[in-house]
Structure formats: structure tokens, C-alpha cells
Amino acid sequence: EAQVTQNPRYLITVTGKKLTVTCSQNMNHEYMSWYRQDPGLGLRQIYYSMNVEVTDKGDVPEGYKVSRKEKRNFPLILESPSPNQTSLYFCASSRSGVLLNSPLHFGNGTRLTVT
Amino acid sequence: DQQVKQNSPSLSVQEGRISILNCDYTNSMFDYFLWYKKYPAEGPTFLISISSIKDKNEDGRFTVFLNKSAKHLSLHIVPSQPGDSAVYFCAAREGSTGNQFYFGTGTSLTVIP
Numbered sequence: 001e002a003q004v005t006q007n008p009r010y011l012i013t014v015t016g017k018k019l020t021v022t023c024s025q026n027m028n029h030e031y032m033s034w035y036r037q038d039p040g041l042g043l044r045q046i047y048y049s050m051n052v053e054v055t056d057k058g059d060v061p062e063g064y065k066v067s068r069k070e071k072r073n074f075p076l077i078l079e080s081p082s083p084n085q086t087s088l089y090f091c092a093s094s095r096s097g098v099l100l101n102s103p104l105h106f107g108n109g110t111r112l113t114v115t
Numbered sequence: 116d117q118q119v120k121q122n123s124p125s126l127s128v129q130e131g132r133i134s135i136l137n138c139d140y141t142n143s144m145f146d147y148f149l150w151y152k153k154y155p156a157e158g159p160t161f162l163i164s165i166s167s168i169k170d171k172n173e174d175g176r177f178t179v180f181l182n183k184s185a186k187h188l189s190l191h192i193v194p195s196q197p198g199d200s201a202v203y204f205c206a207a208r209e210g211s212t213g214n215q216f217y218f219g220t221g222t223s224l225t226v227i228p
Contacts, residue, residue: 004158033216042117043159043204043218050214058215090158097214101166103149104206104216106158 002027006091006107013081014115021076021110023091031097032074033058033104034066036087043090049074050097081114088112118142119207121219129227134192136222138205141186145207145217150179150190153202153221162203163190195226 004025013019025032033048035058045058049068063085065077074093078085088111092104120139128134136150146167151159165172165179165188172179178191188205202221209215 031214035218040220042119042121042220043206045215045217048215059217092158098210101147101164103161103164104151104159105161106151108156108158 002105004091004093004105004107006089006110008110009108010111012113012115015082016080019078019081019112021078021089021091021112023074023076023107024072025074025093025105026072027093027095027105028071029093029095029105030071031094031102032068033092034064034074034076035090035092036060037090037109038087046076046089048097081112083114086112086114116141117220118145119205119217119219121203121205121222123222124220125223125225127225127227128195130197131194134190134195134199134224134226136190136192136203136205136224138188138190138219139186140188140207140217142207142209142217143183143186144209146210147208148179148181148188149206149208149216150177151204151206151218152199153204159204192224195224197226197228200224200226 034046035043047066049055091107096102149164150162153159
């Protein structure tokens with residue numbers, strides 16, 4: 001089944017403790033992206049990747065890192081999490097970031113709480 | 116600054132009637148527009164899209180209309196069904212530069228049986 005898989009689904013951590021949220025897609029998609037969803041703000045893009053080893057900042061990149069060493073994986077790294085990073089996170093992928101008719105496919109989300 | 120706006124946080128419609136969800140955008144460089152549906156505890160699911168060269172796209176009960184001069188997008192669901200009750204997000208892509216997708220804040224649709 002074609003899907004985007006995020007892990008973990010739920011995560012509670014403390015301020016300053018490094019964490020990684022994994023994202024993997026099995027559709028051979030070139031484009032991958034991370035979003036956070038907050039009440040009243042919709043989905044905001046954190047980082048995106050056009051292909052392997054090509055990443056760029058979205059609208060809210062501060063406090064996050066990403067890497068794209070393989071086509072299928074796009075982990076989100078919080079080196080020193082803070083309470084304002086408490087949010088619902090979504091990973092997404094699409095066949096291409098350039099071609100039209102290339103919608104994003106989303107994972108089921110990771111709810112992160114930083115205390 | 117929000118480049119994609121959904122000004123109605125919620126909408127209630129009787130089953131069988133038409134649901135119209137609206138979306139406005141500010142960036143004239145957007146070239147691709149999408150609607151997503153989201154159920155609780157799930158990720159957004161792609162519903163329908165339209166490119167900037169068209170003004171209408173249909174897929175079954177769902178039709179998206181694009182008015183470029185007004186920078187306005189709408190999703191029509193006819194007839195509405197209780198299973199359509201969900202949060203709907205509109206999104207737009209700026210393909211000419213950063214290839215970023217921008218999302219609205221969502222409209223919660225309730226279809227009343």
C-alpha cells in the first residue's frame with residue numbers, strides 16, 4: 001500500500017532533550033516536506049526537500065533540522081526542543097515539486113508535547 | 116502573513132444539499148491549487164486540485180472553481196453526505212520559485228442527516 005509513515009504517533013519530552021521524528025514514503029517520491037499544525041494557524045511548512053541531498057527552509061524552520069540522505073526518508077530533528085514546539089506534525093510527499101498535478105500525500109501525524 | 120485564507124472556520128449543511136467552501140489567496144504567482152479533507156487523528160487526504168490555466172475541475176460530487184482575477188477558490192460538494200463531515204483545507208503552490216505549498220486555516224464542515 002502506498003503510504004507515508006511517521007513515527008512515533010505521540011511523543012512527550014522535556015525541554016532540551018534532542019529528538020527525531022522519522023518519516024518514510026514507499027512511492028519513490030522526489031519531494032518531501034514537514035508541516036506543523038497549530039490551532040488557528042493551519043498547516044505551516046517547516047522544511048522541504050526537492051530530492052536527495054536538496055533541502056530548503058519553509059516558513060517556520062527555526063529550531064528544526066532535516067536531512068535527506070535517501071529518497072524514501074526525511075527525518076525531522078529537534079536538537080533542543082522548547083515548549084513552543086508543542087504541536088501536531090505532518091510529513092508529506094509528492095511525486096514532484098515542479099510538475100503540476102502532483103499533490104501532497106500526508107502521513108497520519110505526530111503529536112509532540114514538550115514540557 | 117497568511118497567503119491562503121479560509122475565512123469561515125465552520126459550516127453546517129443539511130444532507131443532500133450543496134456545501135460551498137471558500138478560499139482566498141494573495142499571491143498571484145500561485146500556479147496549482149488543492150483541497151484536502153481531514154478527519155480527526157488522521158493526516159489530510161487529497162481531494163481535488165486545479166491548475167491556474169483552468170477555471171473549473173470536477174471529480175464526482177466535488178467541483179473546484181478558480182477565479183484568478185478575484186484570487187478566489189471554492190469547493191462545491193453536491194450532494195453533501197454525512198461522511199463529508201470533516202475539516203477542509205485549501206492549499207496553493209508557488210511553483211515558479213520555492214516550490215512551497217501554503218495552506219489555509221481550515222473550515223470544519225458538518226453535514227446534518
